Amino acid sequence: MATVSVIKIRDILLVAVPSDPDDFTVSELQDQVLDALQRYNAKGLILDISTVETVDSFFARTISETVKMVALMGGLTVLSGMRACVAVTTVQLGLSFDKTLTALDVDRAMDMLSAAIDSMETGL
Amino acid sequence: MNMLCHGEMPIDTENDIVMARKSVREAAVSLGFGVTDVTRIVTAASELTRNIYVYAGSGIMRWQSINENNLGLELVFEDHGPGITDITLAMEPGYTTGKGLGMGLPGTKRLMDEMEIMSEIGKGTTICIRKWLRR
Numbered sequence: 001m002a003t004v005s006v007i008k009i010r011d012i013l014l015v016a017v018p019s020d021p022d023d024f025t026v027s028e029l030q031d032q033v034l035d036a037l038q039r040y041n042a043k044g045l046i047l048d049i050s051t052v053e054t055v056d057s058f059f060a061r062t063i064s065e066t067v068k069m070v071a072l073m074g075g076l077t078v079l080s081g082m083r084a085c086v087a088v089t090t091v092q093l094g095l096s097f098d099k100t101l102t103a104l105d106v107d108r109a110m111d112m113l114s115a116a117i118d119s120m121e122t123g124l
Numbered sequence: 125m126n127m128l129c130h131g132e133m134p135i136d137t138e139n140d141i142v143m144a145r146k147s148v149r150e151a152a153v154s155l156g157f158g159v160t161d162v163t164r165i166v167t168a169a170s171e172l173t174r175n176i177y178v179y180a181g182s183g184i185m186r187w188q189s190i191n192e193n194n195l196g197l198e199l200v201f202e203d204h205g206p207g208i209t210d211i212t213l214a215m216e217p218g219y220t221t222g223k224g225l226g227m228g229l230p231g232t233k234r235l236m237d238e239m240e241i242m243s244e245i246g247k248g249t250t251i252c253i254r255k256w257l258r259r
Contacts, residue, residue: 022142023174053163054145056170057227085163093167093231094217 004029006036011043012113014106019051026059030066037075043120044113045070048106050081060095067100076116077101080109128195129154130188135176135203144173144185148199151187155197156257164235165197165255171228172201172251178222180205180248196237196256204248211241 004025007014013036018025033045047063049055067077080103082090090097103109129151133144148169152162169185176183183203190196208214209221215233220226233239236253243249 020142020145023138053149054166054170056167056174057231058170058174083163085160088160089163089167089235092164092234093171094227094234095231 004032006032008036008040008042009110011117012110013037013040013042013045015045015047017047017049017052019053021052021059023058026062030062030069033066034069034073037070037073043075043117045075045077046080046106046109046113047077048080048109049086050083050105052086053083055082055086055090055093055095057093057095060090060097064097064100067097076113078103078109078112080104080106128189128191130186132184132186134182134184135173135201136182138177141170141173141177145170147185148187151189152197152255155189155195157197157255161255161257165199168232168235168253169199171232172199172253175228176201176203176205179203183248190254194256196254198252198254201251201253202248203250207245207247207249208241208243209245211243214241 004015004018013033015029015033017029037045070077078101079097082102101112103112131147133147134140135144145166149162149166152165157165173185180203183201186200188198190198213219215230217230218226232253237256238254240252
């Protein structure tokens with residue numbers, strides 16, 4: 001089992017998803033993220049999958065669910081760093097990350113979340 | 125037939141899905157597949173080994189390089205689980221008898237060049253997939 005660390009940067013949680021996680025680790029990641037969101041009162045989450053080499057239907061379903069759960073808790077998620085080969089495979093497999101914000105890398109994900117959190121706080 | 129690489133492993137636990145991905149990745153890389161095709165093949169193996177684990181409980185995965193005009197990789201997934209009642213229906217995107225997305229079988233077919241499913245109710249399922257190297 002791979003260990004997952006959740007790093008808090010201001011109002012944002014950053015999670016580097018392990019490169020080849022087993023199903024248990026992916027499910028644990030969901031619990032850990034939701035727990036950290038509540039504990040740190042965070043407003044945003046970045047799930048960085050830049051080292052992930054395989055996205056199959058279980059992984060996609062668990063990540064999509066996590067994004068919805070975070071949204072129910074008032075948080076915003078950005079999925080960052082999907083590799084080109086993974087993007088090709090994900091679409092051909094028929095998986096969709098509908099309604100999930102995505103970014104090329106963590107820097108852009110941080111910019112997106114900071115801007116979104118700022119606009120929420122200035123009263124829209 | 126030029127046997128460049130071959131092997132087999134049991135699929136009994138959740139961790140075997142990870143081990144299967146590693147073995148298939150090594151085989152596909154050693155045959156010279158590019159990164160996108162390696163990802164397609166490994167993802168297909170991940171879907172089919174998880175199907176064995178979830179629906180049949182246990183089974184076996186075999187892999188071998190094949191050489192017919194062109195070099196390729198063949199993967200066989202065999203279990204003695206409940207079998208697939210309606211293969212045509214199982215190939216419909218979105219259809220599932222479990223908790224999945226119903227994307228595994230139709231998606232796997234799109235990722236690979238060839239796919240054959242043999243299944244008998246109460247006896248088990250054997251799925252054979254192939255990917256050819258493009259030169």
